[in-house]
Amino acid sequence: MKKLLSVLSILLVVVNISAQEINWVSLEEAVALQKKNPKKIMIDAYTNWCGPCKMLDKNTFQNKDVAAYVNKYYYAVKFNAEGNEVINFNGNMFDNPSYNPANANRRNSPHELAAYFSVRSYPTILFLDEKSDFLSPVIGYKTPQQLEVYLKMFNDNEHLNMKTQEDFSAYYSTFKPEFSN
Secondary structure, three states: OHHHHHHHHHHHHHHHHHOOOOOEEOHHHHHHHHHHOOOEEEEEEEOOOOHHHHHHHHHHHOOHHHHHHHHHHEEEEEEEOOOOOOEEEOOEEEOOOOOOHHHOOOOOOOOHHHHHOOOOOOOEEEEEOOOOOEEEEEEOOOOHHHHHHHHHHHHOOHHHHOOOHHHHHHHHHHOOOOOOO
């Protein structure tokens, strides 16, 4: 009986590890959490109608290596860039005054926070530093290994050493991905 319980508990741990998910929070929660435990913020700016956004959710954000890394080093935020949520960020209120509920699952007006971060295409992953200052957008669908470059670059503050596109290209060309497909 003890052996059976041991095997079952090991199986539960294995299933739990392989089914790990990103702990998504609101932007307000992420900023509040930063005050207690400083970490960078990763914002997934998506829309309901965006096919590549859905692929990013399914193929990249569901990847166990991505989820584990993001959960450890970042506060992760899901942000519908054409939604109608009211968001308080850096002392400003952002909403979507032209939002049309009839277009909830197709093209809608852009949210004011999307304009604030200059989001022009979807998906766009926004990175903020430990003080909620904007670092950079990463535009378009990324595989787990493609996203890994940015996750590690920003987490390790390697971006501070990059002044030109050539600096980034050199970093990118020598980067050895470790995340699984």
